[in-house]
Amino acid sequence: MSIRTFTLGLFFAAFTLQSLAQQAVETSAAGGRTTILNVVVSSQTREPVPGLTPSDFRLLDNKLQRPIISVKQVEAKQEPMSALIVIDAVNIGYTRVAFVRNQVTKFLRSNEGHLAQPTSIVILTDKGAQVQRGLSTDGNALDVGLGEAEIGLREIRRSSGIWGADERFGMSLTALKQLIAYGGTLPGRKLVLWISPGWPLLTGPRIDLSNRQQQQVFDDVVALKRDMRRSNVTLYSVNPLGPEEDLARAGYYQSFLKGINSSSQADIADLSLQVLSVQSGGLVLNSSDVTGNSSQCLADGRSWYELRFETSEAEHPNEYHSIEVQTDKPGIVARTWTGYYAQP
Incomplete structure (x- = not known):
């Protein structure tokens, strides 16, 4: 069976992603921004940890705790x-x-x-x-x-x-x-x-x-x-x-x-x-x-969590915010983006 190939050309180098912005950031009615993070939570044996709730997570944005709006556990078969x-x-x-x-x-x-x-x-x-x-x-x-x-x-x-x-x-x-x-x-x-x-x-x-x-x-x-x-x-x-x-x-x-x-x-x-x-x-x-x-x-x-939280507007363009997601369960590790650039 022959599988054809194609070369990624200059079209993709100049590809505009504005239409995809809603996948990562959504504007909320309150004027802030709702950000979605994919969070992989695993045990010391690298196995996924299921069944966690919002109360099991703590999110730090620039070392300040931010309220978590929602947490959704996702299995590979549920979403593409x-x-x-x-x-x-x-x-x-x-x-x-x-x-x-x-x-x-x-x-x-x-x-x-x-x-x-x-x-x-x-x-x-x-x-x-x-x-x-x-x-x-x-x-x-x-x-x-x-x-x-x-x-x-x-x-x-x-x-x-x-x-x-x-x-x-x-x-x-x-x-x-x-x-x-x-x-x-x-x-x-x-x-x-x-x-x-x-x-x-x-x-x-x-x-x-x-x-x-x-x-x-x-x-x-x-x-x-x-x-x-x-x-x-x-x-x-x-x-x-x-x-x-x-x-x-x-x-x-x-x-x-x-x-x-x-x-x-x-x-x-x-x-x-x-x-x-x-x-x-x-x-x-x-x-x-x-x-x-x-x-x-x-x-x-195989399995991850979609964590949704709201950020405040930045004071200036490309304002860097560090992110840390913690859990109160011993022996497990949460891994996600380590930071993002906020905009006014």
Whole structure:
């Protein structure tokens, strides 16, 4: 069975998401804004925790407790959701891509090829993001399509220096924006698994950003978070290098997890795959067990809570608000967006 593919073109890069705003933010009659969060609640054994009520949650907005309007438990069969698995051949070495391909095959063909969510495979190369047309729960058919896909030697290599790194960063960020826009055309919640060590961070003591560049980074951060929420996308970073990855490099992103309030705080690392994943409520997993990590990420789609709360108007455009959702039940963890940018 042949599964056709298509390339995400410039249409999606310029795709307007204004019509999708109601998926994440609704204006209330009182003049405030009602915001909906997808909250994954799991036990220490990573099992979903059912049966929680609004009284079991506490929401902090900029460290101040806000009233929760409603809490709704959602099962995967109740609402549409889908998964996009990205094989990043731009930022993974060619020999490692073959390994990742085999790991994805194992995932697709597990459980006799029956996937829990409608899934599509995306392959990112120097030519752009190639998406298998249509979503399917038939993992065997998706694997046939993956086997037919051609992933040639990339022209931009990880050893190409700062200029090659800059080009890989640009291609990766463009592909992410396109996938977010594409996700906005799909119904319900979307889980995007990006199998990659991440794109180059382009940061450090020898790299200084001008004020204009910092403003561009800040604008990109604001737009990405806005569009991901509107498209109902959660991002996951699955690093397939495992023990081969330098531990200092693999954990460097943790210095940038706190949201930024202005362009003066902006760094290119604020746009890294790992940072955006954590801040969207997803996971960052560093292991060569791509098959197992993919299953762990997509387990977030089995059950979650939709938490609705009202925010006050911001004092100025792009005012950053940190978010923390807590529960009073011992031994369980609630994971969701870590912040958002409020508007007047």
